[in-house]
Amino acid sequence: MFLRELTASVSQIKGAGPAAAAMLARLGITSVSALLRHYPRDWEDRSRTVPLRDFSIREVYTDVTVLGHEWFGAGHMKTLKIHVEDDTARAALVCFNRPFLGKQLPVGAVRRIYGRFQYKYGELQSSAFEIEGPGDRGAVLPVYPLTEGLTQNLLRKLMKNALDLYAGSLENELPQALIEKEGLLQKPEALRAIHFPASIGEKDKARKTFIYEELFYLELMIGKRAKERKKTASQAKRSGQGELSALQKRFIQRLPFTLTPGQLEAVREINRDIDNPPMARLLQGDVGSGKTLVSFLAALRAVETGDRGQAVLMAPTELLARQHAENAAKLLEPLGVSIAFLTGNIKARGRAHLLKALAAGEVDIAAGTHALFSQDVIYRNLKLAVIDEQHRFGVTQRQAIMAKGEKPGLLMMSATPIPRTMALTVFGDLDVSTIRDMPPGRKPVKTHLARESNGGRVYDFVRQELAAGHQAYFVYPLIEANDGKDKDAGNLKDVSSMARRLSQEIFPEYAVALIHSRLEEEDKRKTMDAFRKGEIRVLAATSVVEVGVDVPNATCMVIEHAERFGLAALHQLRGRVGRGEAQSYCFLIYSDQEVPREYAGTRAELLSEEERSKEGKRLMVMLENADGFVIAEKDLLFRGPGQIAGIEQSGYLALGIADPLRDTEELVRARADAFEILETDPELQKPENLCICRTLEQAPPFRDVGL
Numbered sequence: 001m002f003l004r005e006l007t008a009s010v011s012q013i014k015g016a017g018p019a020a021a022a023m024l025a026r027l028g029i030t031s032v033s034a035l036l037r038h039y040p041r042d043w044e045d046r047s048r049t050v051p052l053r054d055f056s057i058r059e060v061y062t063d064v065t066v067l068g069h070e071w072f073g074a075g076h077m078k079t080l081k082i083h084v085e086d087d088t089a090r091a092a093l094v095c096f097n098r099p100f101l102g103k104q105l106p107v108g109a110v111r112r113i114y115g116r117f118q119y120k121y122g123e124l125q126s127s128a129f130e131i132e133g134p135g136d137r138g139a140v141l142p143v144y145p146l147t148e149g150l151t152q153n154l155l156r157k158l159m160k161n162a163l164d165l166y167a168g169s170l171e172n173e174l175p176q177a178l179i180e181k182e183g184l185l186q187k188p189e190a191l192r193a194i195h196f197p198a199s200i201g202e203k204d205k206a207r208k209t210f211i212y213e214e215l216f217y218l219e220l221m222i223g224k225r226a227k228e229r230k231k232t233a234s235q236a237k238r239s240g241q242g243e244l245s246a247l248q249k250r251f252i253q254r255l256p257f258t259l260t261p262g263q264l265e266a267v268r269e270i271n272r273d274i275d276n277p278p279m280a281r282l283l284q285g286d287v288g289s290g291k292t293l294v295s296f297l298a299a300l301r302a303v304e305t306g307d308r309g310q311a312v313l314m315a316p317t318e319l320l321a322r323q324h325a326e327n328a329a330k331l332l333e334p335l336g337v338s339i340a341f342l343t344g345n346i347k348a349r350g351r352a353h354l355l356k357a358l359a360a361g362e363v364d365i366a367a368g369t370h371a372l373f374s375q376d377v378i379y380r381n382l383k384l385a386v387i388d389e390q391h392r393f394g395v396t397q398r399q400a401i402m403a404k405g406e407k408p409g410l411l412m413m414s415a416t417p418i419p420r421t422m423a424l425t426v427f428g429d430l431d432v433s434t435i436r437d438m439p440p441g442r443k444p445v446k447t448h449l450a451r452e453s454n455g456g457r458v459y460d461f462v463r464q465e466l467a468a469g470h471q472a473y474f475v476y477p478l479i480e481a482n483d484g485k486d487k488d489a490g491n492l493k494d495v496s497s498m499a500r501r502l503s504q505e506i507f508p509e510y511a512v513a514l515i516h517s518r519l520e521e522e523d524k525r526k527t528m529d530a531f532r533k534g535e536i537r538v539l540a541a542t543s544v545v546e547v548g549v550d551v552p553n554a555t556c557m558v559i560e561h562a563e564r565f566g567l568a569a570l571h572q573l574r575g576r577v578g579r580g581e582a583q584s585y586c587f588l589i590y591s592d593q594e595v596p597r598e599y600a601g602t603r604a605e606l607l608s609e610e611e612r613s614k615e616g617k618r619l620m621v622m623l624e625n626a627d628g629f630v631i632a633e634k635d636l637l638f639r640g641p642g643q644i645a646g647i648e649q650s651g652y653l654a655l656g657i658a659d660p661l662r663d664t665e666e667l668v669r670a671r672a673d674a675f676e677i678l679e680t681d682p683e684l685q686k687p688e689n690l691c692i693c694r695t696l697e698q699a700p701p702f703r704d705v706g707l
Contacts, residue, residue, distance in 0.1 A: 023147055040142035065084060079096055082101065113131055142156060163192055189206075219675070244268075245304050288442065289438055310382050314372050315369060317544065339367065359379070382405030445575075461556075470555040475543065480496045532551050551576070552581075561589070
């Protein structure tokens, strides 16, 4: 029997009465399988004594003698303090909400305790301690995630009872050859060792076993999906294709610049995919690398396919979608290609006419928002779906647009470069095109950090740029001070009030405008048009300008309360400037309270090496790096994989103990092993692989959500 097949109710475990079962249910534990897969979050090493004097090295584990009891506070706040000592020092045990410990630790008693200590109020104290029970001495004990009313001792007892009853009969879910190759434990042994290891070394080996197993099945699912997509395409046929089509060549000849080698290679790769469906490709590149232009070329190739195909370009915001539509119309309509713009805000009469044209095939390329996959939208011959800023769309939305055609190609674009770990997991079944070079002639944006109290110096610098005829962005984290998004909103500047201040006090001689997500779409369109034309010199905005805004004359990006933005967002915002020939600048203004110390540097104020806060470290990444791929890796370290890759929406990484970021080495090995097995035994029918087949059929550890 496999671990996930232990569907018996947890109430069958000795000691799991109605009260305990109810507490376990609050943790999502209702079956024996769920209980045994409730892995420890930590382990307490009680294999050696640690006296009180060594409290700063690790947790104390020592025999203490009770010297006396003391109470402090009054009424319901009255708290017991127990004074103890060992051979090396004295300490106080603060028993918050645990007055009953007075009976367990009477004066003169000798007990072994385990806990974290610190100097506080002039004495060595601990409020996080345990009194060792019978049988605990010398053990490595698990520390589990708990819920109200559930104690470590009770959960350990239930876990031991479950292991005694079920662990011995469990089967391996990995082929024996892999277990031996990777130096893993057998399933019964691994399960006992993850919960109650005989040593720290055994615990580490058990963790490695379960981490590898989870990542192996994750990569196996990715590999199966990749093979399904590619099974109809012959690699031999692909090798000689991908050259530019006649329409693509005409388009490139009309451009006033030359495509970079990276753009051309990406176009060839996409052409090969479109010619040999089904296509599933991720196009990634840094801000300003020219991905949108590549997507236009991909759309042209789709249009040129037999029986004249159609393409859609989906963007997360109406602002970005409208810009794509306008650029496509300007560049592609002279080639005889018809362009349409579709969002949820198009009025009924115009929408009906547009839907009729799409269904009849009179529209070649449609740009828009999620309205592109509304139920009433029908395409005559959808051949390609391009999804811009893919991490902003959930898997369900991707599936909806793909269902609008007969296996249309999928091209996902990301201006947030995908770290290697994510590329091996969430996007592991996609082909990846990466544009690493940038259009020639662009100067790197100079980045500066400034304290909020020195913001006046930043304003003075921006005033000089405005006087030279350039434009500037000012970005803020809030729309209004009382919008309720942040408990510390009272300390934050908001774009609404700052737009007035910029206009009336700081830059009264220049036209200032406001843009944020709550404005009507038509108002946002008019504002951006005026900013592009230079009629507006200063644009006060929220992160709504993070993507898709291209104004070559804008040379200054000022981001206030920069510590409130993620690295990816900061890099995207910085990428809004530096799009023309003039030198551009990005100023990251951070709160005085968030980053308490600084020292004078050659470029504005640099944060202290010794006392940087987490926010300071993040901002230093922006100061020290211009490469979006490096920044993406750093962002992954700070924020974890979910937000960056959009996987929080997909539910794809349903992992229990593995962490793709932390366990990259295991991930790479598991991927290689999984793909090798799929290569030699695609249907998993060899005797040694039947356990894999059974695992996938009877108790799949991951949801294959598709795209």
